[in-house]
Amino acid sequence: MGKFTALQAREDAAGAFEQSIVERDTAELPAGELLIRVRYSSLNYKDALSASGNRGVTKHFPHTPGIDAAGVVEASSVAEFNAGDEVIVTGYDLGMNTAGGFSQYIRIPASWAIKRPQGLSLRAAMVLGTAGLTAALCIDKLEQAGVTPDAGPILVTGATGGVGSIAVALLAKLGYTVAASTGKVEQGEFLKQLGAQQIVLRSELQQGVERPMLKEQWAGAVDTVGGDILFNVVKSLRYGGSVACCGLTAGIAFNANVLPFILRGVNLLGVDSVELPLVVKASMWDKLSVQWKLDGLDPLVTEVDLKQLPEAIGQILAGKLVGRVLVRVD
Known part of the structure; x- marks a missing residue:
């Protein structure tokens, strides 16, 4: 698939952490059955901890945070998913010690992904995240x-x-x-x-x-x-x-x-949402797409791109953000 861009957190010579946009190659991504082109992610407090060097969240740097991702399968080595399938990935090791959703591409185990429920767009799924x-x-x-x-x-x-x-x-x-x-x-x-x-x-x-x-x-x-x-x-x-x-x-x-x-x-x-069995996550996403579907969430959404993420990370760590930060991965 070649080159793509991602946000990367890295430690400088003085021991401080900074985030920057870098170019990567899909060959550098970890092993996994699914290669996914990410369309949207979201910013969570855990992402900000990872991006700022919290080793209780992420052990090794440089690293790409992002515990959420919604996108399109580009390549699959399992029968359950085909190229073109739209999927949601939340939790497990994504964005913690596995390169995460603040990136144009991720590669993950198929057991981390669910197919997008019909009642939610990829964007709406990451407004929730x-x-x-x-x-x-x-x-x-x-x-x-x-x-x-x-x-x-x-x-x-x-x-x-x-x-x-x-x-x-x-x-x-x-x-x-x-x-x-x-x-x-x-x-x-x-x-x-x-x-x-x-x-x-x-x-x-x-x-x-x-x-x-x-x-x-x-x-x-x-x-x-x-x-x-x-x-x-x-x-x-x-x-x-x-x-x-x-x-x-x-x-x-x-x-x-x-x-x-x-x-x-x-x-x-x-309540844990990270290591929850995939079948339970899927049932919750089904609820959120039908009987628990929320309309009119735009007032609580701030939308940013990868280049704007470092500023938003600083704001969430300072307790200044309100609502949800949707990350548009161009």
Whole structure:
């Protein structure tokens, strides 16, 4: 296939990391059954960590991040896929230690790809990306735990981020009463447009860390931030309520106790979208393309090309981005 362009993160002589657009050859890509021409990707917090040299995400550099990709199969060595098939790839090792979606081409195992559902374009799939998949998985977990729209308000933390903003929109579409928490006071109107009926300041969720229990408020929650905020949410769940946990921007540790679990019977539900079996991912994408399909997401989308990605990476690391960043791979 020859030459193509990709964003590459590399460490300089001083130990600092920078991102630049480079020319590569498809012969340099890792082994795999599918060679895919990428049309769209998306920027996630994990991509920004990889691009800035976080070795907990990516061990070896130079490296091309991008845990999401949507594109067209150029070559396949398996019967399940043919040249011309449109596919979605999210998670597994893509963009972590395998060259990722911030590139015109990727080569991957066929077991990482699903065919694009008819109800979603490649662009729409990457507006959702891993963030949308994760939001859907959180809501699915809450439903499985018995959280229904008539049970009471559902809290979404980190609501202006990628997962949070899509969770707000999905919950509203499904008939839930949504309370959106954010540290960005100026984004209240944006969150209400997505379907939030109540705005909760992040500072409110940081109060009472030292207390073993808090007043019952939420029938359920989608938590994208972790840290002590997560356990404050647990402590303020209504009897039998559940929180789906999928993020760590506020930290990986919290000061926990067993009282909410044994006095209120609440549930803390872990959500992973990376190593999930492909059949489960496919079922979620089918939902997102039909009964959970979200229209009117353009207000939460910022579209960039590969050359604009380094600036967007800096913004997401600084906590300045709102909604989703769609990456157009020309």
